[in-house]
Amino acid sequence: xxxxxxxxxxxxxxxxxxxxxxxxxxxxxxxxxxxxxxxxxxxxxxxxxxxxxxxxxxxxxxxxxxxxxxxxxxxxxxxxxxxxxxxxxxxxxxxxxxxxxxxxxxxxxxxxxxxxxxxxxxxxxxxxxxxxxxxxxxxxxxxxxxxxxxxxxxxxxxxxxxxxxxxxxxxxxxxxxxxxxxxxxxxxxxxxxxxxxxxxxxxxxxxxxxxxxxxxxxxxxxxxxxxxxxxxxxxxxxxxxxxxxxxxxxxxxxxxxxxxxxxxxxxxxxxxxxxxxxxxxxxxxxxxxxxxxxxxxxxxxxxxxxxxxxxxxxxxxxxxxxxxxxxxxxxxxxxxxxxxxxxxxxxxxxxxxxxxxxxxxxxxxxxxxxxxxxxxxxxxxxxxxxxxxxxxxxxxxxxxxxxxxxxxxxxxxxxxxxxxxxxxxxxxxxxxxxxxxxxxxxxxxxxxxxxxxxxxxxxxxxxxxxxxxxxxxxxxxxxxxxxxxxxxxxxxxxxxxxxxxxxxxxxxxxxxxxxxxx
Numbered sequence: 001x002x003x004x005x006x007x008x009x010x011x012x013x014x015x016x017x018x019x020x021x022x023x024x025x026x027x028x029x030x031x032x033x034x035x036x037x038x039x040x041x042x043x044x045x046x047x048x049x050x051x052x053x054x055x056x057x058x059x060x061x062x063x064x065x066x067x068x069x070x071x072x073x074x075x076x077x078x079x080x081x082x083x084x085x086x087x088x089x090x091x092x093x094x095x096x097x098x099x100x101x102x103x104x105x106x107x108x109x110x111x112x113x114x115x116x117x118x119x120x121x122x123x124x125x126x127x128x129x130x131x132x133x134x135x136x137x138x139x140x141x142x143x144x145x146x147x148x149x150x151x152x153x154x155x156x157x158x159x160x161x162x163x164x165x166x167x168x169x170x171x172x173x174x175x176x177x178x179x180x181x182x183x184x185x186x187x188x189x190x191x192x193x194x195x196x197x198x199x200x201x202x203x204x205x206x207x208x209x210x211x212x213x214x215x216x217x218x219x220x221x222x223x224x225x226x227x228x229x230x231x232x233x234x235x236x237x238x239x240x241x242x243x244x245x246x247x248x249x250x251x252x253x254x255x256x257x258x259x260x261x262x263x264x265x266x267x268x269x270x271x272x273x274x275x276x277x278x279x280x281x282x283x284x285x286x287x288x289x290x291x292x293x294x295x296x297x298x299x300x301x302x303x304x305x306x307x308x309x310x311x312x313x314x315x316x317x318x319x320x321x322x323x324x325x326x327x328x329x330x331x332x333x334x335x336x337x338x339x340x341x342x343x344x345x346x347x348x349x350x351x352x353x354x355x356x357x358x359x360x361x362x363x364x365x366x367x368x369x370x371x372x373x374x375x376x377x378x379x380x381x382x383x384x385x386x387x388x389x390x391x392x393x394x395x396x397x398x399x400x401x402x403x404x405x406x407x408x409x410x411x412x413x414x415x416x417x418x419x420x421x422x423x424x425x426x427x428x429x430x431x432x433x434x435x436x437x438x439x440x441x442x443x444x445x446x447x448x449x450x451x452x453x454x455x456x457x458x459x460x461x462x463x464x465x466x467x468x469x470x471x472x473x474x475x476x477x478x479x480x481x482x483x484x485x486x487x488x489x490x491x492x493x494x495x496x497x498x499x500x501x502x503x504x505x506x507x508x509x510x511x512x513x514x515x516x517x518x
Contacts, residue, residue, distance in 0.1 A: 048219065051518040052232045053497075053510050056244050056253035059367050060212035060237035062397050066194045067182040068140045076179035077509035078217055078233055080120075081200040083183065084111055084130070084161075084176045087505070091422035091460075093173035097125065097183055097201065098161075106168045111161045111176070117224045119185035120198045120205040127156035133183045134161070134176075136194070142437050144180035146420040148430045149456070170459040174421040179507060203228040203512040212237055212397075228512040229499070239395060241369030248492035254516045255500050255509065256492030260369035261318050264490055273491045275502045278329035278418045280322055281310075281374065283362075283410055283482040284431075288442035290409045291360055291387075296353035298479035301410070303352045304385030305378065307484040314373045319485040325472050326417055326424055327486030329504055332462075336469030345473035355386035362389060363403055364412035365396040371412055374484075378412065406442045413440065414487060416506055424468055425455045432475050443480040 055078075063069035067081055075081035084098035093101075098111040117125035134154040137144050151166035163172055175181070188199035197206050203225070204217040217233040236253070238244045241260035247253035248267055264272060285292040285301060292298050307321045326333040336342060362378065364371045372393050379389040392399075392408065403411045420426045429452050430436045434444035451474040455467035475481065493500050496517025501508040 048227050048229055048231070049515065049518055050231050051516045052234055053230050053500075053514055053516050054252065054254045055233055055235045055510060056238045056247045056256045056492075057235060058237075058244070058257045059239060059396060061209070062400070064193055065196050065206075065209060065215075067180060067184060067196060068137055068144050068194060069180070070145075072144075072179035072182055073506060074215075075182060075196055075200065075206070076507045078202075078204055078206065078215075078235065079228070079508075079511050080202040080204045080206045080217055081179065081182035081184060081196060082202050083179065083181055084113075085173050087174065087177050087422045087507075091174070091418075093177060096177075097130070098176075101173055103172075104162070107165050109163045109172045110157070111163065113159055113161060114224065115159075117201055118222060120200050120220055121185050121187055123185045123187070125183070125201060127159055127161050129186050130183050131156040131161050132186060133189070134163075134181060136189050137181050144178070145430045145437055146175050146178035146180050146426055148426065148437050149433060149435060149452075150175070168457060170457075170464075171421055171423060171425075174423060174460075175426075177422070178420040180420065204233055204510070223512070226512065229515045230510075233510050239367045244492070248494070251494060253492070254494045254497050255514075257489075257509070258368065259490040259492045261315050261490065262369060262373075264316075264318075267492065271492055271494065273493060273502050274318065275489045275491055275504060276320075276327075276329055277416070277487050277489050277504050277506075278327060278424075279414055279416045279487045279489070280325055280327055280483050281319070281371075281412070281414050281485045281487060282322075282325070283378065283412055283484060284440040285479060285481060286406050286409050286411075286440075286442050287478070287480055289406060291355075291358045292409055294353070295350035295479060297355060297358065299350045300352040300355050300385060301382060301387070302479055302482050304382050304387070305482060305484065306381055309381070310374055310377050311485050313377060314370050315485065315487075318488050318490070320488075322483035322485050324476060325428070325481070325483050326468075329486070330418070330424065332465040333469065333472075336465060336472075339469075342469060342473045345470070345477050349477050349479065355382075357386060357388050359388040359390065360409040361392055362410045362412060363392045363394075363399055363408035365399050366393055367396045368414050371414065375412055403440050404438070406440075411440050418505060422505060423460070423464075425452065425471070428452055428468075428471055428475065429456070432480055441480045443478070445474070445478055445480075448474045448478070448480075 061071045063071050065071045085093040086096045088094050099114050101111040113127045131154045138152050153164045155162050185199040188195050203223040205220040206217050208216040215235040219228045219231050221227050244256050245259050245263035248256045285298050311319045364375045375391050382389050417424045417427045430438040451471040455471045458464040458467045498515045499513040
């Protein structure tokens with residue numbers, strides 16, 4: 001695909017544009033856990049100013065910024081759409097649009113809705129419109145990823161919202177912290193597509209979206225927790241990693257998502273923040289069709305790969321070799337693998353067969369600059385083991401549908417493992433459950449489904465962690481995917497920026513406390 005040229009960082013008329021970017025294509029990432037909107041009043045952040053935040057993001061919207069899609073995480077990172085609860089650093093649910101909650105019985109939870117909140121269009125937040133917003137997510141097809149495998153109903157009762165699940169679900173509050181369950185004004189749902197423009201509750205109001213080029217947000221003066229420090233946010237979607245790094249170097253952008261490792265040396269070190277991520281670079285294998293429907297050839301691929309070579313050669317040491325699907329961001333993962341039960345689960349893996357020149361096609365995307373380089377290294381490693389490998393590389397928005405349809409024998413994906421509930425079970429169900437909505441491996445195993453069900457039904461704590469590791473072992477035992485490395489993300493921030501969030505969960509970035517030098 002030929003490069004597009006001279007795509008500038010998008011800014012509104014409130015701020016001069018400066019120098020403009022050179023050779024760019026078009027299209028997300030992050031920093032430390034922060035308090036979120038729940039503790040983000042202007043009083044805590046300092047006086048409001050006229051300064052605006054110029055933000056260069058990795059990926060453009062893929063679903064019209066619908067909160068029912070992965071685009072919800074943009075709305076969350078811009079602090080324009082809010083949820084009933086938020087997660088603290090430990091992953092525990094804290095108040096947001098709900099001030100309190102209780103478990104009424106095994107399958108019912110009651111959430112008390114915050115008084116005095118208005119949507120950006122002036123509509124009052126009520127239990128009725130909260131329930132209607134959540135019901136839109138519950139009944140959506142396909143379901144938001146956080147609701148994979150969950151049967152849920154929602155109803156308003158006075159000033160509370162009752163959430164009822166078909167089975168006991170100890171993670172209901174954590175699920176409701178997912179940006180995909182953001183609460184928008186009733187007017188957002190009047191059309192066929194959900195429209196977030198002017199319909200959130202956050203400290204910034206989304207006022208304009210320029211397709212896949214950018215978006216504009218303005219400070220919402222009547223936010224329930226106080227006005228934001230910055231006057232607004234000017235967002236540009238810049239999938240080209242070189243262009244994002246250039247935006248940081250030239251000062252075009254105040255905050256830049258995901259500066260590529262290969263560009264880091266071109267940027268002043270004090271403008272870069274390295275964030276260890278719960279994100280795993282994984283090779284998903286098509287277990288339904290093609291060569292990798294054979295477990296012995298999946299085993300051959302596993303044995304052929306050299307993740308350390310990828311870490312050293314592509315990531316320049318700025319990543320950790322994967323021991324499993326879950327990385328060092330989840331401290332219990334390493335201990336969970338050091339058990340007899342875990343090791344025994346892996347002992348039954350298939351033995352590798354000779355590929356004998358079997359032809360395979362590996363897909364990946366350009367939006368994360370390292371992935372095409374990873375693909376080339378994997379091609380070399382697999383060909384050395386006896387496979388014949390063809391690569392297919394596109395922008396993510398043009399390849400996702402094919403990947404989900406099983407069009408490739410293998411697919412390289414950088415995947416967040418605790419994106420939704422702060423707990424990896426939802427990710428595992430989505431990617432490896434028989435009914436998972438993001439099942440690139442076209443994988444279905446009764447053993448894995450049973451392990452995932454056991455993990456889902458276990459209350460948060462040590463027992464749940466053990467169940468999660470048992471599910472990981474069951475997945476790896478069938479070589480549905482080969483985890484290669486756990487990423488660290490480099491976030492760019494100009495020296496005049498304060499309060500940009502470095503969030504491993506990729507939910508927060510610009511908040512009410514974020515400021516830039518005027």
